[in-house]
Amino acid sequence: MDNFLFYLVSGICAGALYALIALGYSMVYGIIKLINFAHGEFYMAGAYAGFGVFTLLPQSMPGYMQIPIILAASGIAGALVAAITERVAYRPLRNSDRLTTLLTAIGVSFLLQGLATFINKANPLQYSGDLPGSIGELSQRAVNVGGAGISLFKIIYIFVAIILSGLLWLLVMKTSFGRAVRAVSQDARAAALMGINADSVIQKTFMAGGFLAGVAGSLAAFQSVVDPMMGFMPGLKAFIAAVLGGIGSIPGAVVGGFAIGVIENMALYFGVSSGYKDAAALVTLIAVLLVMPGGIFGKSSREKV
Amino acid sequence: MGAEFESFMALAGVYAILAISLNLLCGLTGVLQLGHAGFFAAGTYAAAITSIYFTIPQLGFFNIFISLAAGVTASAIFALLLGIPCLRLRGDYLAIATLGFGEIMRLCLNNLQLPGGKMFPDDESIGGPTGLSFTEFPGDLWTKFPDYSAQYAKNWVIWLAVFISFIIFLNIKNSSFGRAMMCIREDETAAKSLGISIPKYKMLAFILSAVFAGTAGVLFYHHELRALPDNACLMLSIEILLMLVLGGMGSFSGALMAAVVLAGLPFVLRHMNAGEYRQIIYALMLILIIRLKPDGLAGMKEIGDFFRRTKK
Numbered sequence: 001m002d003n004f005l006f007y008l009v010s011g012i013c014a015g016a017l018y019a020l021i022a023l024g025y026s027m028v029y030g031i032i033k034l035i036n037f038a039h040g041e042f043y044m045a046g047a048y049a050g051f052g053v054f055t056l057l058p059q060s061m062p063g064y065m066q067i068p069i070i071l072a073a074s075g076i077a078g079a080l081v082a083a084i085t086e087r088v089a090y091r092p093l094r095n096s097d098r099l100t101t102l103l104t105a106i107g108v109s110f111l112l113q114g115l116a117t118f119i120n121k122a123n124p125l126q127y128s129g130d131l132p133g134s135i136g137e138l139s140q141r142a143v144n145v146g147g148a149g150i151s152l153f154k155i156i157y158i159f160v161a162i163i164l165s166g167l168l169w170l171l172v173m174k175t176s177f178g179r180a181v182r183a184v185s186q187d188a189r190a191a192a193l194m195g196i197n198a199d200s201v202i203q204k205t206f207m208a209g210g211f212l213a214g215v216a217g218s219l220a221a222f223q224s225v226v227d228p229m230m231g232f233m234p235g236l237k238a239f240i241a242a243v244l245g246g247i248g249s250i251p252g253a254v255v256g257g258f259a260i261g262v263i264e265n266m267a268l269y270f271g272v273s274s275g276y277k278d279a280a281a282l283v284t285l286i287a288v289l290l291v292m293p294g295g296i297f298g299k300s301s302r303e304k305v
Numbered sequence: 306m307g308a309e310f311e312s313f314m315a316l317a318g319v320y321a322i323l324a325i326s327l328n329l330l331c332g333l334t335g336v337l338q339l340g341h342a343g344f345f346a347a348g349t350y351a352a353a354i355t356s357i358y359f360t361i362p363q364l365g366f367f368n369i370f371i372s373l374a375a376g377v378t379a380s381a382i383f384a385l386l387l388g389i390p391c392l393r394l395r396g397d398y399l400a401i402a403t404l405g406f407g408e409i410m411r412l413c414l415n416n417l418q419l420p421g422g423k424m425f426p427d428d429e430s431i432g433g434p435t436g437l438s439f440t441e442f443p444g445d446l447w448t449k450f451p452d453y454s455a456q457y458a459k460n461w462v463i464w465l466a467v468f469i470s471f472i473i474f475l476n477i478k479n480s481s482f483g484r485a486m487m488c489i490r491e492d493e494t495a496a497k498s499l500g501i502s503i504p505k506y507k508m509l510a511f512i513l514s515a516v517f518a519g520t521a522g523v524l525f526y527h528h529e530l531r532a533l534p535d536n537a538c539l540m541l542s543i544e545i546l547l548m549l550v551l552g553g554m555g556s557f558s559g560a561l562m563a564a565v566v567l568a569g570l571p572f573v574l575r576h577m578n579a580g581e582y583r584q585i586i587y588a589l590m591l592i593l594i595i596r597l598k599p600d601g602l603a604g605m606k607e608i609g610d611f612f613r614r615t616k617k
Contacts, residue, residue: 099337099396102337102397102400103546103550106546107591109588114587115585117584273416278412279408279409279412282405285401286390286406289390289394293398
């Protein structure tokens with residue numbers, strides 16, 4: 001049991017980010033049955049916006065005060081990009097068949113990635129760790145878990161993920177907006193007849209998902225770098241997490257996110273070489289679709305042929 | 306211009322085979338597949354491995370058929386293994402599962418290590434992120450093993466293969482086999498009620514399209530003499546899909562034309578010093594064509610339909 005605890009905790013930390021992204025996938029799929037391929041790009045947009053705000057903040061400001069500002073800015077940026085994407089790309093296709101919208105979503109994802117390559121000529125941006133007390137330096141501080149150091153920041157991810165997903169759950173289950181979301185996801189037409197503005201509800205759902213993804217983007221960027229492709233793999237894994245948890249379900253997305261994080265780090269623990277780490281999540285996807293396509297909290301969706 | 310035109314023609318031919326093979330699956334059968342590049346990469350690697358380890362110098366050009374057999378077998382096996390679990394899934398889930406396959410393929414090829422063998426006596430292992438290639442070959446080995454580094458897939462070979470596959474696919478479309486596939490695309494319940502076995506036809510279309518993608522991979526390897534993990538990247542799968550959208554889902558002639566156009570685009574952009582806009586242009590094309598002209602250039606029509614007099 002040498003490093004078991006270390007891998008477990010790393011997995012939970014990575015899973016916290018997947019959970020944040022997966023929530024958006026799951027809500028959007030629940031409401032308009034669209035696999036929003038561009039969701040990973042909301043995460044990337046949040047990371048870029050967070051870095052942009054960071055460069056505007058005075059360097060003398062301590063890192064722990066900068067972090068909330070950066071997270072809020074990246075969340076808002078993610079929500080804005082999500083709202084614009086929904087309005088421009090997805091709303092005109094509301095009544096088209098699902099493959100058309102899926103292809104459009106892939107196109108949007110590639111478009112956003114392509115646009116991001118113009119920022120800093122696609123060179124990765126990094127929070128510098130030179131100044132003591134700056135974000136870059138804080139992110140290098142580690143706590144000892146199971147014989148190896150885990151960054152203090154990663155532990156914070158877990159709390160951020162749990163708090164934000166709890167807030168989202170309250171929003172969906174306890175407010176009138178949440179009731180509207182649930183009504184539209186059951187039957188958009190009937191909800192519209194009850195006086196709910198379905199388009200606006202859908203747009204706000206996108207914004208909520210984009211906000212969470214944007215926050216996750218900045219959280220990830222503190223630890224590594226900001227680059228145009230950063231959203232692809234986490235986005236894919238978060239989608240897998242949403243499927244694993246049962247797409248459309250909020251607790252499912254959180255559980256699925258943590259599960260994917262743990263699965264891929266357990267794969268490392270059990271001797272899978274780190275090059276194949278990403279494959280572990282993808283194999284999980286195919287296995288889940290095979291064994292229980294509805295996921296843990298979802299309904300079965302197998303096609304009868 | 307000469308060398309550039311030559312490499313454009315080769316790329317266009319390989320793209321054309323990829324596009325028309327994907328059209329059988331996406332255009333005719335209506336199964337969205339985002340892992341086509343995975344089968345292409347299986348073909349390139351099968352060709353690379355056979356030509357590094359099993360080239361028979363006496364056979365000369367005909368070594369390409371050894372590679373072809375290996376590439377076809379490899380891609381067919383992968384298609385079978387992927388198709389059995391995944392073809393049961395609903396459209397968009399299937400798309401993601403095939404995307405997952407493509408990415409697994411890329412990751413595995415990225416980590417693939419092979420023994421150097423007699424071709425690379427100095428290297429303990431070859432492969433990994435740089436792929437299998439002859440381009441970093443030490444100079445004297447070129448002269449020592451001319452048969453291993455010969456470019457068998459000249460442009461005429463590639464375009465002959467394009468022609469043959471085009472005829473094959475056109476005949477499939479006009480046969481009862483193709484009509485059954487189109488019936489599945491339009492309405493699965495109706496197809497079932499007509500006695501069409503949906504798993505059988507979907508699986509056949511899946512394997513056939515994978516086999517031709519593998520063939521394209523073999524040709525690509527024997528032209529470029531290198532196989533890269535990035536042959537399986539998602540960008541390529543999307544690019545092939547864009548060819549179908551541009552040419553018109555269901556039209557092999559449209560796919561062929563669009564493949565030539567999209568193969569030429571990078572060269573044109575490079576001359577305009579606008580290479581970095583490529584991804585944006587592709588993405589905008591995909592979004593706008595779907596929105597404004599969902600039928601693409603040709604719709605469902607084939608090249609012959611424009612010359613045939615319509616009987617009323």
